[in-house]
Amino acid sequence: AQKITQTQPGMFVQEKEAVTLDCTYDTSDPSYGLFWYKQPSSGEMIFLIYQGSYDQQNATEGRYSLNFQKARKSANLVISASQLGDSAMYFCAMRLNQAGTALIFGKGTTLSVSS
Amino acid sequence: EADIYQTPRYLVIGTGKKITLECSQTMGHDKMYWYQQDPGMELHLIHYSYGVNSTEKGDLSSESTVSRIRTEHFPLTLESARPSHTSQYLCASSELRGNEQFFGPGTRLTVL
Numbered sequence: 770a771q772k773i774t775q776t777q778p779g780m781f782v783q784e785k786e787a788v789t790l791d792c793t794y795d796t797s798d799p800s801y802g803l804f805w806y807k808q809p810s811s812g813e814m815i816f817l818i819y820q821g822s823y824d825q826q827n828a829t830e831g832r833y834s835l836n837f838q839k840a841r842k843s844a845n846l847v848i849s850a851s852q853l854g855d856s857a858m859y860f861c862a863m864r865l866n867q868a869g870t871a872l873i874f875g876k877g878t879t880l881s882v883s884s
Numbered sequence: 885e886a887d888i889y890q891t892p893r894y895l896v897i898g899t900g901k902k903i904t905l906e907c908s909q910t911m912g913h914d915k916m917y918w919y920q921q922d923p924g925m926e927l928h929l930i931h932y933s934y935g936v937n938s939t940e941k942g943d944l945s946s947e948s949t950v951s952r953i954r955t956e957h958f959p960l961t962l963e964s965a966r967p968s969h970t971s972q973y974l975c976a977s978s979e980l981r982g983n984e985q986f987f988g989p990g991t992r993l994t995v996l
Binding site: 875 | 917927932943974976983984985986987988989992
């Protein structure tokens, strides 16, 4: 069965520091996509970054980068130079390309950034 | 910026009422989805659609129903709301071959 595991319920970081949010996944399908979403307290889901299973390079989007280690089945999100506005819940998600486009979500990690 | 809208944003109703949560998108996306999220928890897919007149149930069993008569509109209906339906409901859409799912702002439903 497909599964996303986020083992950090909460993370704390100071402004301007980098932080890594962990995500491991489980699937036997060779073709899949991995996503990270940010959910502020207001509730909306904000897309951050995407990594395809066949992508050779790690994805980067501004201050966000995805550390994709296929053999370990991990897709950690790295936020560089944290800002107060980064405080939110972060969800890792996976989509199997062959089975449709529904996302399977992890339980999320709450990130708190302090000044 | 994603153009996907949900109304109402907040709804408090009594047990037994029929409600419809609205979701509309102006991006012409074929695929639309409904997720349910309890506070502080992960999202679970409850319904999805690949296009007009196409609807499927998701992984999480739900007593709600959906319809897709127009591409841009994907309403979710609860015939008789119960306190167990209290949750946040998030609508999303994506292109047929797109990677990103765009989410609406969500509807926070409380059933008393």
